[in-house]
Amino acid sequence: MLTISRMKSILTPTLSAFTLQLPKATHLPLLTSKSFPCNPNPTTTLLPLKPTTLSPTCSIHSIQSRDVHMEPTTLPPGEIHVIVGPMFAGKTTTLLRRIQSESSNGRSVALIKSNKDTRYGLDSIVTHDGAKLPCLALPALSSFRQKFGLDAYDKLDVIGIDEAQFFEDLYDFCREAADNDGKTVIVAGLDGDYLRRSFGSVLDIIPLADSVTKLTSRCELCGKRAFFTLRKTEEAQTELIGGADVYMPVCRKHYVSGQVVMEAARTVLESQNVQCVSYA
Ligand SMILES: Nc1ncnc2c1ncn2[C@@H]1O[C@H](COP(=O)(O)OP(=O)(O)O)[C@@H](O)[C@H]1O
Ligand SMILES: Cc1cn([C@H]2C[C@H](O)[C@@H](COP(=O)(O)O)O2)c(=O)[nH]c1=O
Numbered sequence: 348m349l350t351i352s353r354m355k356s357i358l359t360p361t362l363s364a365f366t367l368q369l370p371k372a373t374h375l376p377l378l379t380s381k382s383f384p385c386n387p388n389p390t391t392t393l394l395p396l397k398p399t400t401l402s403p404t405c406s407i408h409s410i411q412s413r414d415v416h417m418e419p420t421t422l423p424p425g426e427i428h429v430i431v432g433p434m435f436a437g438k439t440t441t442l443l444r445r446i447q448s449e450s451s452n453g454r455s456v457a458l459i460k461s462n463k464d465t466r467y468g469l470d471s472i473v474t475h476d477g478a479k480l481p482c483l484a485l486p487a488l489s490s491f492r493q494k495f496g497l498d499a500y501d502k503l504d505v506i507g508i509d510e511a512q513f514f515e516d517l518y519d520f521c522r523e524a525a526d527n528d529g530k531t532v533i534v535a536g537l538d539g540d541y542l543r544r545s546f547g548s549v550l551d552i553i554p555l556a557d558s559v560t561k562l563t564s565r566c567e568l569c570g571k572r573a574f575f576t577l578r579k580t581e582e583a584q585t586e587l588i589g590g591a592d593v594y595m596p597v598c599r600k601h602y603v604s605g606q607v608v609m610e611a612a613r614t615v616l617e618s619q620n621v622q623c624v625s626y627a
């Protein structure tokens with residue numbers, strides 16, 4: 348039975364529902380109410396999709412039966428949501444809240460963190476306030492499907508990723524999970540390291556994202572909004588796992604002044620190390 352809505356879906360298909368394939372060099376005339384006497388809205392003009400060689404008097408039925416190939420409906424499109432900011436800004440708290448909200452809405456969820464984050468054990472994601480949820484701790488995101496189970500993965504709706512700055516394969520995993528597998532991916536991670544440089548691949552996934560949320564903490568020295576993370580120790584490598592013992596959230600003014608002090612301290616320590624080595 349050919350209905351108006353079916354005609355519209357044929358003449359104005361939505362990409363997500365069907366793939367409409369008409370033969371090349373076809374010419375569909377501008378269809379008006381005269382072409383479809385059953386058109387309930389004579390003022391509505393059904394616009395042509397692609398030209399077709401079909402004669403202007405052909406019935407929509409012949410287009411439908413002879414020339415239209417309907418693909419089955421594909422997966423609903425996925426989503427990517429990114430949560431960034433300095434340490435202690437509430438990134439993990441926000442991630443866990445969103446995951447819990449998705450779960451209470453009946454969606455199946457899973458949490459992943461980097462196995463580099465050993466601060467609170469490897470079987471849970473834990474906020475600096477102690478809130479926690481179970482997770483899979485992985486060396487790389489590419490191992491998730493296998494570890495989680497392929498059937499279980501197919502049934503999964505939402506994937507949460509914490510400490511995203513430690514995953515080198517973050518971009519490819521998020522793109523494939525959202526674009527190909529229809530998953531909603533919620534990513535939490537540091538946008539910048541202690542030198543305020545792009546950390547890992549977190550900023551690389553911004554062009555893939557449906558939403559980006561930058562959180563702030565409170566400057567430990569003045570209480571103003573903190574956008575940056577200052578390292579309080581002399582280590583100079585980028586990756587250094589730690590909490591309030593090693594890092595503090597600071598505003599711009601106290602980052603700049605604090606970084607000057609820290610760089611001077613590191614220089615003194617380096618020169619002392621050099622002297623120690625030369626005396627040894
Ligand atoms: N300077 C700080 N030292 C320790 N904890 C802090 C500090 N500032 C904020 N916090 C706590 O950290 C919590 C945020 O924890 P979490 O969500 O794990 O942050 P993030 O994942 O952004 O590092 C805040 O709600 C606050 O209670
Ligand atoms: C700034 C900075 C941080 N890290 C480490 C320290 C922590 O283990 C995590 C961040 O944890 P959070 O959930 O954001 O509190 O990253 C690092 O390795 N290098 C840095 O420059």
Ligand SMILES: [Zn+2]
Pocket residue numbers: 566567568569570571597598599600601
């Ligand atoms: Zn400050």
